[in-house]
Amino acid sequence: MGGSQVGNPSVREALRGRLEAVESPNEEHRDATHPHLLPHHRPRPLDGVLRGARPREASCLTDPRGGDELLLRRSRRAAAGARADLQLRRARVRARDGLRAHCADGREHDGDPREPRGTGHRAGTPAVLDHRGWLAALLRPRPGQLPGRADRAQLIDAEGRARGVTGANWIDAPYNRWAFRHISQVTRVQRIAGSETPVGLARTERDLGGFSFTHGGEAHSLDSLLAATFTDALIVVQDGAVLTERYFDGMLEDDRHLLMSVSKSLTGILCGVLVGQGLLAPTDPVTDYLPELAGSTWDGCLVQHLLDMRVGIAWDYDVDEYRILDVSDYRTHELDDIPSDTETWIRTIGRGSYDHGEGPFRYASLVTDVLAWVLERAGGLPFAELFSHEVWSAIGSENDAELMFDASGFPLAEGGFCATLRDCARFGLMCLEDGSVAGRQVVPADWLGRMLVPDAELVAAYAASAAGDPAAPDSMYHDGWWVHQPARGVYAASGMNGQLILVHRPSRVVIVKLSTYPGSLDSELFDLDHVGLMALCDHLA
Incomplete structure (x- = not known):
């Protein structure tokens, strides 16, 4: 389904209806077949399957420490990965009717989303809905849904226990040898759906x-x-x-094996796909997509700076590449005085000694997490789902992949892929x-x-x-x-x-x-x- 079809009156009305359902969720929007789902999350018969993406029983986050799957507020679609579905969801993010955009200072702004909104929005450019509002609330686990870290060991299978693996030591040798291929037993993961028709080797x-x-x-x-x-x-x-x-x-x-920072290259490829679709450009400022970061260290940072690790943030490689293991929940928070989660660190990190795009190459894992956040905004979908649609199902993958996420539900694109x-x-x-x-x-x-x-x-x-x-x-x-x-x-x-x-x-x-x-x-x-x-x-x- 091409973007031009969003201008069709019937499609526009459908988008308006879905936006109204998001703005005013209530019981009369529910039905007997899917009582727990609002209309815009129920299966819809749509034509055009995207690259053979596999229908899923449910898209879900799992946390082995709780023993239960954290079902997101969406069901399987009749044709999961359908191009029409993807375009409709993206259009919903950008649709003018009923859209509430957010100013850089956090105030809600009603009206034409193409209207300039101050720092962080370019004049004439559609504002991007802060889907860490309604979209993240629907598609990511809330902190209260996420069990703590104390009971990791009880969910590790017999082989892992025999090897002495615990939730506290899994990233260290010799325990990592078992843990790196059993990540879903030691930390939180989200599935990245593979292809229904794998490409043979x-x-x-x-x-x-x-x-x-x-x-x-x-x-x-x-x-x-x-x-x-x-x-x-x-x-x-x-x-x-x-x-x-x-x-x-x-x-x-x-x-599936933990890929660590191979994940950064996978994330860069997703960026290339979205650039090819015209959803963002490497020269775009980060704050165009993340206006809540306007006025912070990220002012003046371009998407290309994220891709090339030319970002002027306060990052000590020898210290912070270790700290991020705690912030991201690879470790059980052994260190004191660290940010509570990835997004908090992004929002509060200070400036470095160089401006964005200046000075030597500076490897900083947090930068890729910012890139993932930008891609979510540009693509109009949570990162794991977006990656599945645009990359993982498209390459003819034989198996689902997994992606770790932190205690707040933030996707760990810098090092959390497992495949x-x-x-x-x-x-x-x-x-x-x-x-x-x-x-x-x-x-x-x-x-x-x-x-x-x-x-x-x-x-x-x-x-x-x-x-x-x-x-x-x-x-x-x-x-x-x-x-x-x-x-x-x-x-x-x-x-x-x-x-x-x-x-x-x-x-x-x-x-x-x-x-x-x-x-x-x-x-x-x-x-x-x-x-x-x-x-x-x-x-x-």
């Missing part, structure tokens, strides 16, 4: 036993690399066919194929292409940072990806404890490696992985 098994490389003066084979780097799973795909697929320590092919090995390979293949899957364009080709154009400013910013490497002078961080060799087309999504999706265009290879390093940021193991897997790509080329 061809297989051309190849013996890689003869491959070897040298690192630090020592010879290594693929087997020794995998053993030394605490590998849980590995898949190597070339020209769309699986060369080898391996699992370790009891991990199974349908186990199977094969579906990560499908994601990497989509990137290798310039955003195309089975003849369908999922991500604009020019979005992926621009990542491989050397940007002198980003290269200089990266070189001036702690991440800079004289041996790789063209490296940069761009659009949520680590671009190692832009001219050759070599880039990666990388996460703590050894999570990796490597896209290597010269050899037409995608490698996904899921690991559980004992140390979250073990530079020696990271270097061994990087050198070995790059050598493997060159070997296959």
